[in-house]
Amino acid sequence: MKVRWRILGGAWKEEDWEEAPLEKIMLKLGLSPEEYIPSVNGKVVTPDYIPKEGDEITFVPVVSGG
Amino acid sequence: MAKCSLCDRDAVYCPRYEGRCYCREHFVKWFEGKVRKTIRKFSFFGKEEHIVVATSGGKDSLAALYFLHKLSRRVPGWKISALLIDEGIKGYRDEAIKDFLRVVERLGVDYKIVSFKEEIGYSLDELVQMGYERGLPYKPCTYCGVFRRYLLNKHARELGGTVLVTAHNLDDVVQTFLLDLYRGDVKKIPRLGPVTGVSSHPKFVRRVKLFYEVPEKEVTIYALLNDVYPSTFVECPYARFSPRWQIRSFINRMEELYPGSKYSLLKSLLALVDALKEKYRERPRTCKICGEPSSGEICRACQLKMELGILDVKL
The missing domain is CATH 3.40.50.620 (HUPs)
Incomplete structure (x- = not known):
């Protein structure tokens, strides 16, 4: 399943992802759910969301810039 | 996807320390209620x-x-x-x-x-x-x-x-x-x-x-x-x-x-x-250089300026 994803402030990447909840994918990407909030097509979602073909996923950093 | 514990809409957040979930609307209400409670509890305003x-x-x-x-x-x-x-x-x-x-x-x-x-x-x-x-x-x-x-x-x-x-x-x-x-x-x-x-x-x-x-x-x-x-x-x-x-x-x-x-x-x-506030109570003082509040004779800002060589004073 093809999705576009990025960490806010970084470049978009297009990748094939397995059908799995975001929390599982975040674990593989090394993104802690305490430190990133997933947003799908511009809407905040909970980490149990299962991405669909064509989704645009942004991980928003929780930490402050400074 | 998780549903709001207060209605049937999609949740945006599930605080694990609480065991509930909130949709967009209920999250905002819950969040603002929490901050108002802090304001009252500590008499902020x-x-x-x-x-x-x-x-x-x-x-x-x-x-x-x-x-x-x-x-x-x-x-x-x-x-x-x-x-x-x-x-x-x-x-x-x-x-x-x-x-x-x-x-x-x-x-x-x-x-x-x-x-x-x-x-x-x-x-x-x-x-x-x-x-x-x-x-x-x-x-x-x-x-x-x-x-x-x-x-x-x-x-x-x-x-x-x-x-x-x-x-x-x-x-x-x-x-x-x-x-x-x-x-x-x-x-x-x-x-x-x-x-x-x-x-x-x-x-x-x-x-x-x-x-x-x-x-x-x-x-x-x-x-x-x-x-x-x-x-x-x-x-x-x-x-x-x-x-x-x-x-x-x-x-x-x-x-x-x-x-x-x-x-x-x-x-x-x-x-x-x-437990510690009385033991380490800081006496409010006035910086003898800039006149701003300080915990010592000279405030930290003036001390740093002196160390950086950008404050030329004779004490």
């Missing part, structure tokens, strides 16, 4: 206040400004102003100022921008370079923190502020708590209470930490849902030089493993603040 919000242009302070502006519509005796300190970090603060202006103009809030360059004579980038050349042992966050606090107090007072709001959240507070413990800086712990400067210097504007009981993650979601999250994420180039970076990762890991850990730390902190 009276009916008549000029509230100056220390705003960096980051998500926490913009969320604080948005929240207080919204709340102020129900309190006729409140005036809200925003104060931004531009420390001058190339490529970082410039972006944050754009976000700051977008939000203050949207809300119609009075604001003031004060720069290190105008007030101290040098930008933070220049101060860091000067300190490095002089072999001073300080990290960038030391110069930034000392001069920022100095200017916030001075300009909040000059604006006529009766209270200065900082957007410190639960994460900030418990991180500083652990940093103080690691450094053996126990006497600094009483400063980590929700309110500082209550009975101190006449030139000291009382300071409150608005998101004292709210995790940073929840402030971030609130900022996103209310369109005050900065348009892009730019990390401060000096952030990773601070030991706070490691402490933050450690606390977040503990929270993942043991939900509610941050609140447990806060509970311990409040007990210690209470």
